[in-house]
Amino acid sequence: MVTKNKSNNICSCGKNATIFLHYANRLLCETHFIEMFDKRVGRTIREFGMLKKGDKVAVGLSGGKDSCVLLHSLAQINMPIKLVAITIDEGIKGYRNNTLKTAKRECEKLGIEHVVYSFKETAGKTMDDIANQKNEIPCSYCGVIRRYMLNKAAKETGANKLATGHNVDDIAQTLLMNIMRNEPSRIWRNSDNENFVKRIKPLVRTPEREIAIYAMLKGIKLDRADCPYAHFAFRSHVRKLLNETEERYPGTKFKVVNSFFEMTNSNIMEQTIGKYGKKKNTGKMSKCKTCNQPGSEDMCMFCKMKKNIS
Numbered sequence: 001m002v003t004k005n006k007s008n009n010i011c012s013c014g015k016n017a018t019i020f021l022h023y024a025n026r027l028l029c030e031t032h033f034i035e036m037f038d039k040r041v042g043r044t045i046r047e048f049g050m051l052k053k054g055d056k057v058a059v060g061l062s063g064g065k066d067s068c069v070l071l072h073s074l075a076q077i078n079m080p081i082k083l084v085a086i087t088i089d090e091g092i093k094g095y096r097n098n099t100l101k102t103a104k105r106e107c108e109k110l111g112i113e114h115v116v117y118s119f120k121e122t123a124g125k126t127m128d129d130i131a132n133q134k135n136e137i138p139c140s141y142c143g144v145i146r147r148y149m150l151n152k153a154a155k156e157t158g159a160n161k162l163a164t165g166h167n168v169d170d171i172a173q174t175l176l177m178n179i180m181r182n183e184p185s186r187i188w189r190n191s192d193n194e195n196f197v198k199r200i201k202p203l204v205r206t207p208e209r210e211i212a213i214y215a216m217l218k219g220i221k222l223d224r225a226d227c228p229y230a231h232f233a234f235r236s237h238v239r240k241l242l243n244e245t246e247e248r249y250p251g252t253k254f255k256v257v258n259s260f261f262e263m264t265n266s267n268i269m270e271q272t273i274g275k276y277g278k279k280k281n282t283g284k285m286s287k288c289k290t291c292n293q294p295g296s297e298d299m300c301m302f303c304k305m306k307k308n309i310s
C-alpha cells in the first residue's frame, strides 16, 4: 500500500509502514495511521465546534467509503451523542442497490438505527427515470433532490445535526468548480438557517485517499462500482485535474481548502460582492411556498425540479 515512499519503508515506531503521507513526508504503520486519522477527525470536530453533548446526529450514509468511514469515526467518538443513519436511494440500477447493502451491513455492525428514503417516493421518479427523460446532466437533478431529502429526513428523525462525509478532495473540487463556473456566491451558500438541520463535515481535513485506506484497514467491505452517470459530471473533470496537480505538487488540495477557510474568515466574499454591487444570491434563505422547506425563492429548487419532471 505504501506508494511513493522513503527508502526504508519504516514507521518511526520501527514497524513496517502502511502509508506514505506525501504532503507531510511521513511514513506510518497501520496502528499509527489509524491513530493519526481518528485524532484528526476529533481535532476537526473541536476546531469547528461541530458537536456537543446530547446531540442527535443524522449521518448521510450512501454506503460509499466516505460515509461509511464517517459513521465508524462518529461511532467511536468519546462524547455522548446519538446517531441515526440516513440513506437516500436515488434509484440507480446496478449502483445504489449495492451500496445500500453496504450501508445496512455497517449500521447493523455498529448497532445504529438506519432509515432509507427513496427518490421515487419523494420526487415521484427514480434517478434512472429522470436521466432517461431529461437531456441534461443527471447530477444537477440528483444533487438538489438528495440535499432536499437529506434535510427533510434528518428533521423527521429528530436530529439536530446532519453529518456528511465530504472530505478535502470534495471541498477542493467544489471550490474550483464554483470558481470555474463563475458562481462564487455558491461557495458561501448559507445553510445556517433555522429551517436547515445544521450540517457538519467532520472529514473536511481528511484526504480521500486516506479514507480509502482507513476503510480497508477497518475491514469495511465496499462496492467499487461508480455511478453510471458520474462521467457526465463536471466534477469528474475537476477531480482528475486536482489529482494530477496533487501528484506533481503534494499538498495542493489542503492549500485550496485552507484558502477557502482563510477567505471565509476574512470575509473576502462579502467585500467582492459589495465591490461589484451585483444582486447575486448571497445565501439568504426563506421558506418555499409549495413545500414549506427552506429555499431562496418563493418556490425552492426541489419543487421546481419536481414540477419539471412530472
Ligand code: SF4
Pocket: 090, 127, 138, 139, 142, 143, 227, 228, 229, 230, 233
Ligand atoms: Fe447522483 Fe451524479 Fe453522484 Fe450519480 S454521480 S449519484 S447521478 S450526483
